Amino acid sequence: MKVKHLIYSFVMILALAAPAAAAETPEGALVGLPSLAPVVEKAEPAVVHISAKKVVKGNKSRLNRGPFGGPEDLFDRFLGPGQRPDRKETSLGSGFIFDQAGYIITNNHMVEGAEDVVVRLSSGEEIHADIIGRDPKTDLALLKLKKEAKYPFLALGDSDKLKIGDWVVAIGNPYDLDHTVTTGILSARGRSIGAGPYDDFLQTDASINPGNSGGPLLNLAGEVIGINTAIVADNGGGSVGIGFAIPTNMAKKVVDQLKDGGRVVRGWIGVVITKVTPDLARSFGLEKPAGALISEVDPEGPSANKARHDDIVLKFDGHDIKDWRDLSPIVAGTPVGKKVKMQVFRDKKEVTLDLTVAELKEDPVDSASGAAGNGPEKLGLTLREITPEVASRQNLTQREGLLITDVDSGSAAAESGLSAGDIIVEIDSKPVKTRSDYNKAVAGKKKDDVLRLLVKRGANNMYFTITVDD
Numbered sequence: 183m184k185v186k187h188l189i190y191s192f193v194m195i196l197a198l199a200a201p202a203a204a205a206e207t208p209e210g211a212l213v214g215l216p217s218l219a220p221v222v223e224k225a226e227p228a229v230v231h232i233s234a235k236k237v238v239k240g241n242k243s244r245l246n247r248g249p250f251g252g253p254e255d256l257f258d259r260f261l262g263p264g265q266r267p268d269r270k271e272t273s274l275g276s277g278f279i280f281d282q283a284g285y286i287i288t289n290n291h292m293v294e295g296a297e298d299v300v301v302r303l304s305s306g307e308e309i310h311a312d313i314i315g316r317d318p319k320t321d322l323a324l325l326k327l328k329k330e331a332k333y334p335f336l337a338l339g340d341s342d343k344l345k346i347g348d349w350v351v352a353i354g355n356p357y358d359l360d361h362t363v364t365t366g367i368l369s370a371r372g373r374s375i376g377a378g379p380y381d382d383f384l385q386t387d388a389s390i391n392p393g394n395s396g397g398p399l400l401n402l403a404g405e406v407i408g409i410n411t412a413i414v415a416d417n418g419g420g421s422v423g424i425g426f427a428i429p430t431n432m433a434k435k436v437v438d439q440l441k442d443g444g445r446v447v448r449g450w451i452g453v454v455i456t457k458v459t460p461d462l463a464r465s466f467g468l469e470k471p472a473g474a475l476i477s478e479v480d481p482e483g484p485s486a487n488k489a490r491h492d493d494i495v496l497k498f499d500g501h502d503i504k505d506w507r508d509l510s511p512i513v514a515g516t517p518v519g520k521k522v523k524m525q526v527f528r529d530k531k532e533v534t535l536d537l538t539v540a541e542l543k544e545d546p547v548d549s550a551s552g553a554a555g556n557g558p559e560k561l562g563l564t565l566r567e568i569t570p571e572v573a574s575r576q577n578l579t580q581r582e583g584l585l586i587t588d589v590d591s592g593s594a595a596a597e598s599g600l601s602a603g604d605i606i607v608e609i610d611s612k613p614v615k616t617r618s619d620y621n622k623a624v625a626g627k628k629k630d631d632v633l634r635l636l637v638k639r640g641a642n643n644m645y646f647t648i649t650v651d652d
Contacts, residue, residue: 227303229397230279230286230303230304231275232300232301232396280335284326285326286301289396298310309329311325314326315440321428322428336405341432344401348402350408352399352410354393357391358393362394367387368385380511380514383412383429384427387423387425389425396409408428449514449540450540452484452486453480455475455506457474473495476494477615478491489524499520563588563590564587565585565617567616586606603639606636629650631649635648
């Protein structure tokens with residue numbers, strides 16, 4: 183009976199797979215899937231394997247320590263705090279050539295801190311590459327092959343034209359398996375995953391795994407519409423079928439600037455913004471949640487004496503701000519020096535402000551850069567602002583403050599007892615909600631000055647002191 187059942191099931195599958203007669207096919211119905219072979223054959227020669235050799239400093243721990251410490255604590259125990267030896271690491275990932283002169287797009291986290299970058303082409307040839315520029319804020323990097331030649335390349339498509347449900351193809355080197363091809367659909371767009379102030383990711387169910395970073399996400403025309411960057415991982419670090427890619431239209435702007443000057447120049451108007459919740463909208467008299475609520479105005483910024491800390495930005499330079507996350511990338515992409523109009527909701531009516539966009543000198547959400555003098559790096563801290571997305575992703579009950587994501591061993595912060603996972607709530611009795619708050623609190627501190635921190639650890643509030651050691 184089991185055999186008969188299997189045969190019957192097989193026949194039914196064949197019957198279901200057979201195309202219906204043209205006359206019986208409803209308009210717009212899917213009658214067959216296209217072969218992806220032509221897309222893959224065209225794209226594969228331009229997809230590359232990237233090997234980046236780095237030296238990780240001995241006092242920089244990449245492990246999240248638990249209550250019993252980690253393997254690196256053995257070095258502290260026998261050699262003393264901060265005396266662990268430097269070590270070499272190699273990052274393996276993906277990238278793609280987008281210019282026949284040998285320019286390559288990949289992720290910043292692939293090559294950040296690299297002393298040597300080797301690119302392996304689909305032919306197996308290995309060529310060293312220069313890092314032309316990096317942009318940690320969007321996790322993009324531009325490389326150029328040192329060997330002069332005409333290389334196969336991929337065209338950059340228009341990511342705005344991609345619709346949810348459209349087929350996409352990912353090519354990369356997951357787990358060092360060269361030129362692995364996976365497919366799926368565009369699952370969503372405009373995703374914020376707490377990676378930075380310019381989160382605007384494409385989400386796909388095409389299988390993306392460690393090693394796919396920097397590889398292309400293609401449409402069925404063989405154009406790059408995204409750069410594979412992140413995954414939702416299981417407890418073992420593997421993919422659960424949700425991947426994220428940087429939209430090509432964002433990448434184009436970044437890469438063009440890196441190619442021209444080696445760095446990215448962004449616009450800045452000197453405000454800190456937050457989400458407009460339904461309750462906040464009602465309290466301000468808005469019909470529905472929209473726009474970006476200004477929570478702080480930099481007294482030295484372009485918005486000083488114009489914007490107020492309770493203004494809600496509804497439109498900027500002709501762009502509607504439907505969600506608070508819309509504002510940052512729009513401002514960042516506005517040319518420095520441009521005069522713009524910003525419409526805000528104030529006292530239950532719309533007010534138009536005239537601003538001149540300035541250059542962003544320091545991104546307060548960039549956890550890799552410290553403030554001048556005694557920034558987080560100087561004290562041995564790596565920090566991240568807690569946004570609603572970060573709180574949700576990290577399962578945090580605390581919705582404000584600065585999350586400590588890493589503490590340098592042997593640093594002043596490590597000696598104070600701070601650890602990854604702690605949340606800084608106050609410094610010297612002043613609330614700390616943003617990196618700007620932090621920078622103000624530590625600005626001007628000298629050697630042997632003491633900072634008093636109120637920190638939330640788990641369900642408890644605790645006080646710590648940091649003595650500035652340099």
